[in-house]
Amino acid sequence: MQARKEKIVLILPNHLGDVVMATPALRALHHGRPMAEIHAVIREELAAVLGGSSWIQRLWMHSVYATRNPLQRLARRLVLARALRGMDCVIVLPNSFSSALLAFAMRAPRRVGYKRAGRGWLLTDVLPPLRENGRVVPIAMERYYLDLVGHLGCPDTGTTLELFTDAESVRECDALFRRHGIDPDRPLVCFAPGAGFGPSKLWPLRYVAEVARKLLDEGLQVALVHAPGEEALAEEILALTGPGPACLGGEGMNLALLKAVLAHANLLICNDAGARHIAAAFRVPTLVMMGPTSIRYTNLNLRLTRLLREPVECSPCQLQVCPIDHRCMTRLLPSRVLGEAHAALSDEGWQGDVQLELRG
Ligand code: SF4
Structure with missing residues (x-):
């Protein structure tokens, strides 16, 4: 019988530049987990920036931010989480509480993210961001995201940004x-x-x-x-x-x-x-x-x-x-x-x- 593939999903950031700066993490995950099925959650309007990439098997596009109504946003997140049940691991790139809540609602046994915005209890693998005198130290976003993927044992494939045209x-x-x-x-x-x-x-x-x-x-x-x-x-x-x-x-x-x-x-x-x-x-x-x-x-x-x-x-x-x-x-x-x-x-x-x- 064929072994079941590991399923990993990344919740991607919500801004264009941050998605591009997440490409080194996507590449590292692709190389570090060659047998896994890699999924990614992304805002619908940003999805095309990753077009042409072979690092992701499935992009889950959402329109959570198309409404300002917090209840509607929550409802959209819950629908998305339900659709994404069955993942083995969720990597949460944004710092928001709501992104960790989405990961929690997916019920994946492993949920990796930074300890920010009071969300530690929603995650299983909580990484402390670099701090000085109690304040988070700004670091390059490529490195910030890569460190989350590195936590899963994926070797660093460099911080070079990579996109593709079709x-x-x-x-x-x-x-x-x-x-x-x-x-x-x-x-x-x-x-x-x-x-x-x-x-x-x-x-x-x-x-x-x-x-x-x-x-x-x-x-x-x-x-x-x-x-x-x-x-x-x-x-x-x-x-x-x-x-x-x-x-x-x-x-x-x-x-x-x-x-x-x-x-x-x-x-x-x-x-x-x-x-x-x-x-x-x-x-x-x-x-x-x-x-x-x-x-x-x-x-x-x-x-x-x-x-x-x-x-x-x-x-x-x-x-x-x-x-x-x-x-x-x-x-x-x-x-x-x-x-x-x-x-x-x-x-x-x-x-x-x-x-x-x-x-x-
Ligand atoms: S407060 Fe200073 S740094 Fe900020 S936008 Fe205004 S001029 Fe620029």
């Missing part, structure tokens, strides 16, 4: 470029001016427009990529730049297509948001405008990523909305970013902030 999205991307007059053989600079986290992370749109206009005037191809719901940002930038940038976002954009577009870019200029991690996974040079957030959560995979910051005393505040004058971003001037862009586009030996890796 043939259909590459074809769609070619068609999109043709519609917008983008020549795939000429350099393309992409701007991703949005950030789901909140307005505190946004580099001023007038600065985006200024740099985009200058690069266009130098003869470069420029594209704006934005998520559905960020149309107003793109419109404001286009109103300032005038004609020239290709606007590749909006309703026609999806994560599979975004991967194909960014994989093609020669440079991405963006905020500290999901697009930067997709670009890092495809080895695309990237300039990241960083203001309110700590680099210690993301100071890995910087070989081709440069983090542009201004030394302001209030940073990192980790606030979604700036309570003062947003100086961390307004002091980050277009002239500096333009200089960095020129270097990244013309210098063959250009490197990201490798010296910052794991130092914080």
